[in-house]
Amino acid sequence: GANDSGSSSGLLLELARVLKQTARLKNNIRLVFLDGEECVNEYTHSDGLHGSRRLAARIMEMAEKKKVKAVVVVDMIGDRDLSITIPNNSSPELVHLLFESSKEEGLRSKFSFLGSEMLDDHSPFLAAGIKAIDIIDFQYGSAPKKNDYWHTAEDSIDKISAESLQSIGRVVIRLVNKM
Numbered sequence: 060g061a062n063d064s065g066s067s068s069g070l071l072l073e074l075a076r077v078l079k080q081t082a083r084l085k086n087n088i089r090l091v092f093l094d095g096e097e098c099v100n101e102y103t104h105s106d107g108l109h110g111s112r113r114l115a116a117r118i119m120e121m122a123e124k125k126k127v128k129a130v131v132v133v134d135m136i137g138d139r140d141l142s143i144t145i146p147n148n149s150s151p152e153l154v155h156l157l158f159e160s161s162k163e164e165g166l167r168s169k170f171s172f173l174g175s176e177m178l179d180d181h182s183p184f185l186a187a188g189i190k191a192i193d194i195i196d197f198q199y200g201s202a203p204k205k206n207d208y209w210h211t212a213e214d215s216i217d218k219i220s221a222e223s224l225q226s227i228g229r230v231v232i233r234l235v236n237k238m
Contacts, residue, residue, distance in 0.1 A: 060214030062199055066137025068092060070224055074231065086128060086238060093180050102178055115183035128238050129153055130184040130191040135199055135209075136227040137219040142198045143170045143227075146177035148185060153192035153234070160233035166226055173197060194227065 071090050078088060095109025102108070111132075118124055129150065136143070143161075145154055161170045173195075181191035199214075200207040208214045 060208075060210070061216045061219050062135050062137045062196075062214050063209060065216075066135060066219060066224060067133045070133055070136060070228055070231075073224070073228060077228070077232070084236065086235070088235060096180055108178070108180060108183055111180035112183045115187045115189070118184075118189070119187055124187065124189060127189050130181060130189055131231060131234065132179065132181045132191065132193045132195075133227060133231065134179060134193060134195040136194060136196055137224050138196045138199050139218060139220040139223065140198075141169050141220070141223040141226065142196055142203075143194055144173040144197045145170065146173045146175070146179065146181075146193050146195070148176035149181060149192040150185070150190040153190055156237045157192060157194065157230070157234050160230045160237060163233060164226065164229050166230060169226070194231070196223075 071092060075090055078084070078090075091114060093110030093114065095107070096111070097107060099106055104112075118127055131153070145157065158167065158170060161167045177193060177195070177197070179193045179195065181193040184191040198204060198206065199209050199218075201213075208218060
């Protein structure tokens with residue numbers, strides 16, 4: 060879909076371009092494209108979150124946990140009607156920095172709590188003891204809270220906004236610079 064998969068992939072590609080042109084940052088940044096998020100039948104240890112589970116396990120196997128300050132997941136962030144809903148199982152210190160960053164960009168009204176936990180690509184990192192946040196617009200549809208574009212042919216490029224992608228990109232760069 061244009062938003063569910065395409066928007067985060069596009070943002071990561073643009074972040075790579077922008078970060079390459081940026082003066083040296085305080086921290087090294089690794090941009091990672093994860094695959095296999097969706098489950099076939101039901102989320103279990105062997106169905107769903109394949110890419111994030113594999114990366115989290117690899118970080119632990121390679122004893123790189125101490126090198127990873129945090130994992131920032133961007134998912135479904137291109138909606139024309141941007142409404143970022145942070146799951147309650149995101150790391151509190153990252154949520155604080157995200158809200159601070161969004162306020163500095165004049166976008167705080169676009170960010171709120173989902174009101175519940177969410178099983179998504181940030182979850183395996185949290186389970187491994189790595190700070191993680193899921194920046195996701197989980198309100199993607201023809202009307203508020205309808206979510207009727209998600210996983211359908213309606214998840215098309217006409218529902219995506221360059222302004223939303225730019226906004227999230229600016230907020231993510233601020234967030235990363237605060238870590």
